[in-house]
Amino acid sequence: MRFNYEELCNIDCPDWYDEDEYTIIGSDDEHVPQLRLPRRAKRDIVLNDNVGVLDSGLVELINNLDLNSKIPGSGKLKSGVWRRKTTSLSKPNNKPTGPAPANLSHEPEIFLSLRQSLAKSISTKLETLEKDNAERVQEVKNEKERIRKEQQRIEEEQKRRAEEQARIKREEAERQRQKAEMEREQQLEEQRRKEEEQKRLQEERKKQEAIEKKLKAQEEAKKVFGLTDFRKVEDTFKHYKHKIKGIKSEIVEPVKKDANLKSILSKHKRRINPKFGQLTNSEQHLVAISSELSLLVDETKANHLGYQWILNFIAKALVSQAETEVRVKPESALPLGKLALNLLARYPELLDFLMARFVKKCPLVIGFTCNIDSEEGRYKMGWKRAQNDSWEEETSYDERMGGIATLFSVITRLPLPPDIISSQVHPLPIAHSWQMLARFANTPTDLLTNTHFVVLGSWWDAAAAQFVQAYRTQAHKLLRLITNELTNAVAERKYVGAARLRILSEDYETSGTLKSFPEMSA
Incomplete structure (x- = not known):
């Protein structure tokens, strides 16, 4: 008997097959293919008693097929029930009978071959299925x-980001807190500083008013030389020295x-x-520099x-320029003095800083003099230490004092700019020159040094002509006092400065x- 594989493996059979005409082996559980063994087709049925029963050997071989070892599933294969729709011999035979199987004795060998083929095919398919399934399981x-790892990585990354954001928020909150605290402290400090500054300004204003009142009284009493109250001069000196300390502690630091x-x-x-060193003898250039400053x-x-x-820095720069350039080129004090006067007129607060710097470097501009036998005395009078820690040479000191006094003197004799001369008071009027000369004249002879006469000579070059125009007769008297009587008082000391001052006086008398210094060009 021949069998088709598809017919045996649960493939749809032709319509002319009757389900009672083939045997089903196996179960449809877990998608296990069923084995169908077709019986003879209806057209081949031979109506006799012998064809209705299978050979016992064939039945035994089929029942011995152990397909469970090759097919997955929990139950055993259901044994096929071999049914055949028999036709009673007593009934008439309506169909033609075909020839009986010619060789039934060979059916066991055929089924043995079939079983082996089926077992091999099923085994191969199952191995393939098991391999594919194992690969699929491993892929899954x-x-x-x-x-899982990606999710773990994402969770760790999210956790890290959350921690980083929390850290950034904490740091930002801390910065904001510190900033707010600093701003609050700055506000308190600013408020305290303003109160102290206002109090200090009120005190200085009172002192300045007292000084100006005294200077005004001296200016009104030009004819009276009198005796100088050097205690008040010393008080003025201490005031400006204290001002220098205040600048350092309250501004610089x-x-x-x-x-x-x-x-x-x-x-x-x-x-x-650089602006101070760029000054020339040109009025136009001076106006440009004044505007820039x-x-x-x-x-x-x-x-x-x-x-x-910045005002303190300008004051320092003006005095420093006098120490360096004016000392070697006295006529350069004219453009420098005009620049200083323009700034003083525009910024009245500059006067206090400038006077403090003048007094610190050259206290002679206010007529202050002390003994220089001690280190303290030399420091008060503006002496400097050299690089080897020794005191600077007397010649160098005299030249510096002469340069500073020249600038101071030029400022006192210059008029205010025409546009403000009627609306403002001169910050350093010519009365300051009168005050300096009068105090020199009243200085005890034992305190007079060559420096005093060097300063007087520098003043003469810078402001004597304008001084005479301002005070006329009284100016002549004061000039004779300092050039004759004062120089005679120290004649035995052979001061070079005193000798030069006498020569200047004699030239004037002759x-x-x-x-005076040459006027600036347009």
Whole structure:
């Protein structure tokens, strides 16, 4: 008997097959293919008693097929029930009978071959299925492991980001807190500083008013030389020395602590400092430099501390320029003095800083004199230490004092700019020159040094002509007093400065005219 594999493996059979005409082996559980063994087709049925029963050997072989070892599943294969729709011999035979199987004795060998083929095919398919299934299971496991690791990585990344965000928020909150605390402290400090500054300004204003009142009284009493109250002169000296200390503690040091303000002021300083060395004998150039300096100073007005710092720097720069350039070229004091006067007229607060610097470097401008036998005395009189820690040479000291006195004298004799002369009072009027000369004349002879006469000679070159125009007869008297009587009092000391002052006086007496610095060109 021949069998088709598809027919045996649960493939749809032709319509002319009757389900009672084939035997089903196996179960449809877990998608296990059923084995169908077709019986003879209806058209081949032979109606006799022998064809209705299978050979016992064939039945035994089929029943011995152990397909459970090759097919997955929990139950055993259901044994096929061999049914055949028999036809009773007593009934008439309506169909033609075919020939009986010719060789039934060979059916066991055929089924043995069939079983072996089926077993091999099923085994191969099952091995393939098991291999594919194992690979699929491993892929699923790998994918699950990858997903698990990716999820773990994402969770760790989210956790790290959350921690980083929390840390950033904490740091930002701390910065905001510190910033608020600093701002509050700065506000308190600024308020305290303003109160102290206001109090200090009130005190200085009172002192300045007292000094101005005294100077005014002296100016009104030009004819009276009188005796100088040197205790008051010393009080004025101490006032400006105290001012220098206050500048350091209340302006310079606070600016050093404020990095931002210090940086801004340093840039202003680098732009301002060269201007003083760029002055020439040209009025037009002087106006340009004055405008540039005014713009730079105005930029600092919004910050009171920075404004004071820049005014103090300008005062230092003016006096320093007098120490270096004016000492060797006295006529350069004229453009420098005009620049200083323009700034003093525009910024009245500059006067206190400038006078403090003048007095610190050259206290003779206010007529202060002390004994220089001690280190303290020399420091008070503006002496400097050399690089080897010894005191500077007397010649160098005299030249420095002469340069500073020249600038001071020029400022006192210059008129205010025409546009403000009727609306403002001169910050350093010619009365300061009168005051200096009168105090020199009343200085005890034992305190007079060559420096006093060097300063008087520098003043003569810078302001004597304008002094005579201002005070006329009284000026002549005072000039004779310092050039004759004062120089005679120290004649035995052979001071070079005193000798030069006498020569200047004799030239004036002979010619009747006083020479002055050449006026600036347009």
